[in-house]
Amino acid sequence: MGLGTPEKSAQQVTSDMAAPRGRALIERPFQWALLGATLLALALLAALLADVLIDGAGRLSWDFFTDYSDSLDPAETGIRTGLTGTMSLMVLTAAISFPIGVGAAVYLEEYASDNRFTRLLQLNIANLAGVPSVVYGLLTLSAFVYVLGFGRSLLAGAMALSLLILPIIIVASREALRAVPQSIRNGALALGATPLQVTSRQVLPIALPGILTGTILALSRAIGESAPILVVGAVFSRRADTWPWELFEPFGALPIQIFNFVRQPEPGFQIEAASAGILVLLALLLTMNAVAIFLRNRYQKRF
Amino acid sequence: MQQSRAETGTPIPAPAPAAAPAGEPAPTGATEIFQLRGLTCRYGGFTAVRDISLDIQRNEITAIIGPSGCGKSTLLRCLNRMNDLVEGTRVTGEVIYNGEDIYAPHIDPVEVRRRIGMVFQEPNPFPKSIYDNVAFGPKLEGHRSDLDDIVESSLRQAALWDEVKGKLKQSALSLSGGQQQRLCIARALAVEPDVILMDEPASALDPIATLRIEDLMEELKRSYSIVIVTHNMQQAARISDKTAFVTVRVENETDERTGELVEFDDTTRIFTAAADQRTEDYVTGRFG
Structure with missing residues (x-):
């Protein structure tokens, strides 16, 4: 093959490189x-x-949010009690699970030495994240409702949801803590910071957006749960607002409210009111997820 | 107050030196800031450095040189108990600092690190403002009202003030690598340490930034004692007063690699008239 035949050689290259x-x-x-x-x-x-x-x-109208549910007239019914119940549950669940979850994560990441016991703990936490939610409801029922005497109360519902999302918060927080470079800890320690100061002044502030993102995503899982709170006695309360501080009062929640609408025979409840309730629940959920994504993007530190 | 602080440095009076074990060189008084006596550091079952004994002088730059993996960084980290943070670390022997063994049971490693600062190989500024980076250490000690002065004098000592004085509130991560490293030095100076340990402080920097760090060290040694680990022999020859050459001993049977001190002397002697053949081979580039 000579230099004088470029066409031929080009053709040859093409045939070699062509897809089989x-x-x-x-x-x-x-x-x-x-x-x-x-x-x-x-x-x-x-x-x-x-x-x-x-x-x-x-x-969907303002009245739908502010009205108590009406069992007779679908046009007059509202989700007020479900909404206040869900909000109270979220506030309490966050208040219970955030400090415990972050505390556990900080212990495991920043303090615990790497031994068999710690590894066993970590394995268990990872497994707990996959336990079906109704199991947490049953656990709460026997441990808190009966043994500790919480009764079928708002606090018991928040405990069930907290148990459910604790493993998720711990895993997410550990990941956020692990993403903080070791060099930051070394730098602070070399300046004479105590381990507590390193954690509270350097590591936690850097990890906080990640921890908050994980917590919000965990809460947005809890918000749609109905099985665990049903087990511990969530009720469809018709004319009672639930406030976060009414720890030992009966409580409702949006998913329960929706379920109650669906059980009614009239289409006005079964289809229209239920769908409107679902829209509210979805909007709450998407808002929480949006906040989580915003936090992650806004405060993510790159090293 | 801050002005005089910057000029006079930290003349911490040395307590009377503790009695050294028999057979070791006797302590001669206040000129030694560190006296290492049979220092051995193990990680788990692995001995990183063995039986190191040497005296480090006040207001000098002491360089630790040696091939990769000889344990020179480990040795450095033994001097401010940074090795405590690595699990399974055991240190035996004595590190006598100002007459006190910093590995004695009653010694708090946090207090040790407050007096013996450290600058790391990779610049590691906190993801905060330049100001907050320097102020972090003094804040730990409860300084509040005089923070501005401390920040300024520390940045001046680290020869960074003129470059950052207009942007103290900007993120430290916006600085160049060389500036970040000088910021880390300023941060270490802000807690008024006695000693600054530097673990290959210029190895991640370009030659110009490296020169600036070296000039800075010349300045700083008037007020501080500096121990620097470097694998750059020219750097050790340029800046240090004393040089320790550490090398690796490989056990034939177990293939265990342990760092050992070969020679410790004036830098000029190490580089021109080494007593040990291994030192001469290393500094002339025939080995390592």
Whole structure:
């Protein structure tokens, strides 16, 4: 092959580098199949959302939030008790699970030495994150409702949800703490900071956005739970507001409220009011997730 | 007050030196800031450095040189008990600082680190403002009203003030690598230490930034005692008064690598008339 035949040699290069026959037959359809899977999932969600919107949007009004539920007239009913119940549950659950979860994470990451006991703890926490939520409800029922005498109260519901999300908070907080470079700790220690000062003044502030993100995401899981709070006695309370400080009062929650709407025979409850309730719950959930994402993006420190 | 502080440095009076074990060189008074006596450091079952004995003089720059993995950083970290933080570390022998063994049971490592500052290989500023980086240490000690003065005098001592005085509230991470390292030095100076340990402080920097750090060390040794680990022999020759050469002894049977002190002397002697053949081989580039 001489230099005088560039066309031929170019052709040869092309034929060497060309995709083997049949590869395109696999590659392309595979891509389409993956795209199809993605679109199907999205389409199902979109359909559900559209359905709920069509059914429920008409019922959304200020009165729907502020009215007590009315068992007779669907047009007069509201989700006030469910909303106050859910908000109270969230406040209490956060107040219980955040300090305990962050405390456990700080201990495991910053203080615990690496021995068999610590590894056993870590393995257990990872496993606890996968335990079905109703199990936490049953645990709360026997330990707190009966043995400690909390009764079927708001505090018991918050305890059940706290148990449920504690492992999630611990795992997320540990990851946020682990992302703080060791050199920061060394730098602070070399200046004569005590371990407590290193943790409280350097490590925790740097890890806090990550910890908060994890906590909010965990709370947004708790907000939609109904099984564990049903087990410890969440009620569909018709004419009672729940406040976070009414620890030993009966309590309701949005998912319970929605479930109660669905159980009614009239379409005005079963479809319209229930859909509107679902919209409110979804909006709460998406807002929490948005805050979590905002925190993560806004305060993420790069080293 | 801050002005005089910057000029006079930290003339901490040395207490009477403790009695050294028999057979070791007798302490000769206030000129030694550190007296190492048979210092051995083990990680788990592995001995990183063995049986190091040497005296480090006040207001001098002492360089520790040696091949990679010889334990020179370990040795340095033994001097302010930073090794305590690595699990499974055991230190035997004595590190006598101003007449007191810092590994004695009643000694608080936090107090040790307050007096013996450290600058690390990679600049490690806190992700805070330049001001807050320098003020962090003094705040730990309860300084409040005089923070501005401390920050300024520390940054001046670290030859960084003119470059950052207009942007003290900016993030320290916005500085260049060399500036970050000088900020870390300023941060260490702000707690008025007695000694500054430097673990290859210029190895992550370009030659210009390295020169600035070296000039700075010349300035600082008037007020502080400096111990620097470096694998850059020219650097050790340029800046240090005394040089310790540490090398690796490999056990044939177990393949265990242990750092040992070969020679410790005036830097000029180490580089021109080393007593030990291994030192001469290393400093002339025939080994390592």
